[in-house]
Amino acid sequence: MAERLTSMTGETRRERRIQRQRQDIMDAAANLFAANGYASTTTKDIAAAVDIGESTLYGYFPGKREILLAILNEQSRRIDSILASVSNLDGYQSYVDIVDLLMETLLSKVDYTRALIGEAWINDRVLNEYVIARAQVLTQFLEAFITSRIEADDFRPVEPRLTARIIHATFIGALLPVLRGMQPPPEAMQRHALAESVVQIISDGISLHPGRRARA
Amino acid sequence: MAERLTSMTGETRRERRIQRQRQDIMDAAANLFAANGYASTTTKDIAAAVDIGESTLYGYFPGKREILLAILNEQSRRIDSILASVSNLDGYQSYVDIVDLLMETLLSKVDYTRALIGEAWINDRVLNEYVIARAQVLTQFLEAFITSRIEADDFRPVEPRLTARIIHATFIGALLPVLRGMQPPPEAMQRHALAESVVQIISDGISLHPGRRARA
Amino acid sequence: MAERLTSMTGETRRERRIQRQRQDIMDAAANLFAANGYASTTTKDIAAAVDIGESTLYGYFPGKREILLAILNEQSRRIDSILASVSNLDGYQSYVDIVDLLMETLLSKVDYTRALIGEAWINDRVLNEYVIARAQVLTQFLEAFITSRIEADDFRPVEPRLTARIIHATFIGALLPVLRGMQPPPEAMQRHALAESVVQIISDGISLHPGRRARA
Amino acid sequence: MAERLTSMTGETRRERRIQRQRQDIMDAAANLFAANGYASTTTKDIAAAVDIGESTLYGYFPGKREILLAILNEQSRRIDSILASVSNLDGYQSYVDIVDLLMETLLSKVDYTRALIGEAWINDRVLNEYVIARAQVLTQFLEAFITSRIEADDFRPVEPRLTARIIHATFIGALLPVLRGMQPPPEAMQRHALAESVVQIISDGISLHPGRRARA
DNA sequence: CATGAATGAGCGTTCATTCAT
DNA sequence: AATGAATGAACGCTCATTCAT
Numbered sequence: 001m002a003e004r005l006t007s008m009t010g011e012t013r014r015e016r017r018i019q020r021q022r023q024d025i026m027d028a029a030a031n032l033f034a035a036n037g038y039a040s041t042t043t044k045d046i047a048a049a050v051d052i053g054e055s056t057l058y059g060y061f062p063g064k065r066e067i068l069l070a071i072l073n074e075q076s077r078r079i080d081s082i083l084a085s086v087s088n089l090d091g092y093q094s095y096v097d098i099v100d101l102l103m104e105t106l107l108s109k110v111d112y113t114r115a116l117i118g119e120a121w122i123n124d125r126v127l128n129e130y131v132i133a134r135a136q137v138l139t140q141f142l143e144a145f146i147t148s149r150i151e152a153d154d155f156r157p158v159e160p161r162l163t164a165r166i167i168h169a170t171f172i173g174a175l176l177p178v179l180r181g182m183q184p185p186p187e188a189m190q191r192h193a194l195a196e197s198v199v200q201i202i203s204d205g206i207s208l209h210p211g212r213r214a215r216a
Numbered sequence: 217m218a219e220r221l222t223s224m225t226g227e228t229r230r231e232r233r234i235q236r237q238r239q240d241i242m243d244a245a246a247n248l249f250a251a252n253g254y255a256s257t258t259t260k261d262i263a264a265a266v267d268i269g270e271s272t273l274y275g276y277f278p279g280k281r282e283i284l285l286a287i288l289n290e291q292s293r294r295i296d297s298i299l300a301s302v303s304n305l306d307g308y309q310s311y312v313d314i315v316d317l318l319m320e321t322l323l324s325k326v327d328y329t330r331a332l333i334g335e336a337w338i339n340d341r342v343l344n345e346y347v348i349a350r351a352q353v354l355t356q357f358l359e360a361f362i363t364s365r366i367e368a369d370d371f372r373p374v375e376p377r378l379t380a381r382i383i384h385a386t387f388i389g390a391l392l393p394v395l396r397g398m399q400p401p402p403e404a405m406q407r408h409a410l411a412e413s414v415v416q417i418i419s420d421g422i423s424l425h426p427g428r429r430a431r432a
Numbered sequence: 433m434a435e436r437l438t439s440m441t442g443e444t445r446r447e448r449r450i451q452r453q454r455q456d457i458m459d460a461a462a463n464l465f466a467a468n469g470y471a472s473t474t475t476k477d478i479a480a481a482v483d484i485g486e487s488t489l490y491g492y493f494p495g496k497r498e499i500l501l502a503i504l505n506e507q508s509r510r511i512d513s514i515l516a517s518v519s520n521l522d523g524y525q526s527y528v529d530i531v532d533l534l535m536e537t538l539l540s541k542v543d544y545t546r547a548l549i550g551e552a553w554i555n556d557r558v559l560n561e562y563v564i565a566r567a568q569v570l571t572q573f574l575e576a577f578i579t580s581r582i583e584a585d586d587f588r589p590v591e592p593r594l595t596a597r598i599i600h601a602t603f604i605g606a607l608l609p610v611l612r613g614m615q616p617p618p619e620a621m622q623r624h625a626l627a628e629s630v631v632q633i634i635s636d637g638i639s640l641h642p643g644r645r646a647r648a
Numbered sequence: 649m650a651e652r653l654t655s656m657t658g659e660t661r662r663e664r665r666i667q668r669q670r671q672d673i674m675d676a677a678a679n680l681f682a683a684n685g686y687a688s689t690t691t692k693d694i695a696a697a698v699d700i701g702e703s704t705l706y707g708y709f710p711g712k713r714e715i716l717l718a719i720l721n722e723q724s725r726r727i728d729s730i731l732a733s734v735s736n737l738d739g740y741q742s743y744v745d746i747v748d749l750l751m752e753t754l755l756s757k758v759d760y761t762r763a764l765i766g767e768a769w770i771n772d773r774v775l776n777e778y779v780i781a782r783a784q785v786l787t788q789f790l791e792a793f794i795t796s797r798i799e800a801d802d803f804r805p806v807e808p809r810l811t812a813r814i815i816h817a818t819f820i821g822a823l824l825p826v827l828r829g830m831q832p833p834p835e836a837m838q839r840h841a842l843a844e845s846v847v848q849i850i851s852d853g854i855s856l857h858p859g860r861r862a863r864a
Numbered sequence: 865c866a867t868g869a870a871t872g873a874g875c876g877t878t879c880a881t882t883c884a885t
Numbered sequence: 886a887a888t889g890a891a892t893g894a895a896c897g898c899t900c901a902t903t904c905a906t
Binding site for chain 3: 682683684685687762765769770772780804807814816821825828849850852
């Protein structure tokens, strides 16, 4: 019994240590993947960054690709937990909130996000399974949201699909310099202001004389 | 004389053939770079795609890297020739036109653009020399344009820098699905409509009741 | 403590094994370099000679060139340790001794010496850094020695520089057939006799009637 | 007939042109072989040095190796023509003369000689066929010469084989700096003086008191 | 005869992975 | 569990040689 107990706590402590090591490896790998791309990052690089032997990696992951997949999965899990609350969305302010939350999530592990986007750019499987699958949740919500607002005479009769994509674009575009490592992640307040500006421009445009140039 | 003439035309024909071959190589390489990334594309892949011997590549380019650089340069040259006309811009419609022209340019060689973006994502030098250097031309024009319109009471008092970035973002975002190979390039008319929609949404927003939610 | 001790001896044993492996590689490489030249020897050849995988070489040396340099350095180190005692030289017999010692050193690793000479023959850097730098020590000693002996009316008034070079030449020449692999290395006694003969011929000449033909 | 005549003279002129071109190729190749070794010299290098197309080489030689062999053969032929007169040798002065002649021959095409020695150093076939075969003529003559002089009480009772080798060594050694490209070829008079010094040192030694140290 | 273009064979080297300790 | 050592497979690239013109 005592043995079992010791063993159990030992196991747990060991498991925690293992989990921490896995995280260290993933963090270091994500950093390198983000900076140089998955293909150009060697297992030697990763091991050196964690300061362990190269072959030790294989005690924690079956291979290099699985490290990437673990990173992609972790980040996807994070995003999913945000998207789960999308269905509860109602109205403008809640969209600002979720944009802000998404930004926070994507930027909380910039390297993970950057690695995800970089790999999705050149790998169809990654794109479909990790990006598009998630983006569609938002897209569908947005399209339905826009359509209902148009019907309620709140929105001009824009094309919902295109508009949804443009909204996504502003969102991504606003983050691009941070994701690409050209700018430091913004503070919470700056980030919230950014989210609001994005939504507001989409909502009201920048012109004081709307419609004047329509079809012009 | 006749000999010289014959020799000259011979040279020209040969040079044309060489140029065509170089283009074939670049096209095939760009396609592979776009699909799998530069690092994961082997010279063997490229040679096989052009159906020539692997070593034959080296008669046309000094190395794999130079094939990429030739692709990046060619696409940059194309973009530069568009940006040269930016200074002549005046007003809304001309901005729609240049957006349309840029879209046409970027999409006329989707693989080139895709390879460029993919490499810029993980290579600071490429990002700075090939992307940022060009984007700044547009950014500066846009910021000045927005500022002057605000002063003329045409635009609401938005933050020019952020707004310029958001405009860029909508532009990039609108192209993303095509660039990433998820959608076929649009026809000229569709493309023009897309450009107009982008500019119009930025201009007027999507809400029928502007300002109602501002600061709310 | 015990752990540290175990670890220490483990390290030492491992290091010894690594050193032995490095030596094996260098020996095999020197043999091939001597027989076929550096440029014509492939890393595949070397690996096969040591019976290891080709890529295993790179765990012991950064590259092919460094294997050669290690060989040249080791042999140079050996020669330097002999030359260090040159300054103590005094008189004829000690010169015989150092000639003998040098011969012993050069012949103890014939392949190393042969590889060194072969590479020096076609590589200016190797010639200057590994051969001339060392030969000058002997040359300068010899010139001074000859000059002093002439002043002491022990030697005929020969030209010291040329004579020194000729002495070197006899030395090299006497070894040439062994270095080139046409003859087996001589036993210690034969070698000593050779050294003595060389010095003696230089000293006394082969003629019984010296001077008879001078200027004739 | 006229056609034949024209053809003949044409052939002759063409043949001369071909011979000249062959010589140009051999000279350029010998220069590169001497400087960098045969294995490290590329056909591209050779062609560039002669300023012709790389494939044009193959109109004059079946391959790279044959260029080397032509060089070795030409130099060997030159040496043979000197050695032919060795049998006529009689006495001291004639030996000085042949040493001088040999020196002149070897140095008249330094690159050829240097390429020959460099290749012989790492190629047994070349060593045997081009060097040893010729050296033996001299060796045998020298041994017989020394033996006869000893019998005639002209020479001390040295070991003929070793002495012959030492004489060879002084000869080679005296030329080494020139052959290796560290010194410019000497003028005719300097060269003759060198030859004489070599023979004289061998003959009389450098000591004023011969025999004093014998056996010491 | 001269050559630009093409190429198979092979080079030195890298790297993700395995294995013995 | 941790790792140094080993390695097959593959990489980017070179080069002597061939061939069509």
